[in-house]
Amino acid sequence: MLIATWNVNSIKQRLDHCLRFLKEAKPDVLCLQELKCPDEAFPAGPIEDLGYNVAVHGQKAFNGVAILSRHPLSDVRMGLPEANGDDHSRYIEAVISRPGGGVARVASIYLPNGNPLGTSKFGYKLAWMERLRVHAENLLALEEPLVLAGDYNVIPEPRDVYDPADWLGDALFQPESRGAFRRLIALGLTEAVRACDDRAGLYTFWDYQAGAWQRNRGIRIDHLLLSPQAADRLVETRIHKETRGWEKPSDHVPVSARLAF
DNA sequence: ATGACCTAACTTTTAGGA
Numbered sequence: 001m002l003i004a005t006w007n008v009n010s011i012k013q014r015l016d017h018c019l020r021f022l023k024e025a026k027p028d029v030l031c032l033q034e035l036k037c038p039d040e041a042f043p044a045g046p047i048e049d050l051g052y053n054v055a056v057h058g059q060k061a062f063n064g065v066a067i068l069s070r071h072p073l074s075d076v077r078m079g080l081p082e083a084n085g086d087d088h089s090r091y092i093e094a095v096i097s098r099p100g101g102g103v104a105r106v107a108s109i110y111l112p113n114g115n116p117l118g119t120s121k122f123g124y125k126l127a128w129m130e131r132l133r134v135h136a137e138n139l140l141a142l143e144e145p146l147v148l149a150g151d152y153n154v155i156p157e158p159r160d161v162y163d164p165a166d167w168l169g170d171a172l173f174q175p176e177s178r179g180a181f182r183r184l185i186a187l188g189l190t191e192a193v194r195a196c197d198d199r200a201g202l203y204t205f206w207d208y209q210a211g212a213w214q215r216n217r218g219i220r221i222d223h224l225l226l227s228p229q230a231a232d233r234l235v236e237t238r239i240h241k242e243t244r245g246w247e248k249p250s251d252h253v254p255v256s257a258r259l260a261f
Numbered sequence: 262a263t264g265a266c267c268t269a270a271c272t273t274t275t276a277g278g279a
Contacts (some may be wrong), residue, residue: 009278010268035269035279036269061269062277113279153279172279208266208279219279251267 004256005149007033031108033066059089101144102261114171129180146227159200160220190231192224194256
């Protein structure tokens with residue numbers, strides 16, 4: 001079972017790229033972030049024509065997450081618990097059931113950016129991460145294959161950025177952000193890419209500005225976190241870097257994990 | 262040289278992103 005995540009930076013602008021990725025990589029599940037459209041504007045038709053079921057949690061203009069799956073979706077949850085007025089569409093979760101066996105719970109996550117520091121946006125990011133941690137703890141108690149995939153907006157370690165000094169003042173690389181990410185991992189989750197490859201210089205995002213892609217000034221912020229029952233089945237991961245070279249690309253590229261079922 | 266982008270919106274400028 002191939003599970004992928006991709007921040008597409010507007011599904012309407014990136015529909016052709018999304019369809020091409022579905023046709024070429026043939027993921028069983030694709031988690032999308034930054035749809036930037038309300039539910040009713042989500043282009044479900046062409047995606048369904050490729051054999052995918054769709055669960056969408058959209059929002060006008062910003063945010064928005066979705067799960068595409070070749071297999072039936074059930075138990076769809078939209079939004080993290082304890083919203084307390086938080087109306088950002090940043091979390092959707094569903095159970096994927098492969099015909100003939102193999103069930104996994106998958107979440108598509110668009111974690112808040114948190115910039116600039118010193119504003120409520122950074123506090124919102126940290127509070128959201130704590131809500132995610134509590135929810136993940138509850139999901140782990142189910143002791144089932146679980147994949148928390150998405151744009152975490154966290155650079156976990158210095159080896160995940162071309163030049164750490166450039167990011168010291170950024171919410172993505174703050175000690176508090178990295179600590180909250182480690183607390184999530186410490187629940188017993190396995191970060192899929194790092195379980196397969198410990199090299200420096202693995203990136204999933206290159207800014208549109210300043211020729212970041214051409215100069216390979218990237219950062220690694222898109223992650224798949226696996227429960228023990230999913231990690232036991234992890235075969236390989238891939239960063240689909242080639243999509244960043246496509247015409248009018250997203251600034252993020254897909255990341256995928258193959259599980260043995 | 263320290264510049265350079267992209268997207269959505271009650272659009273002609275601003276907010277948000279990272």
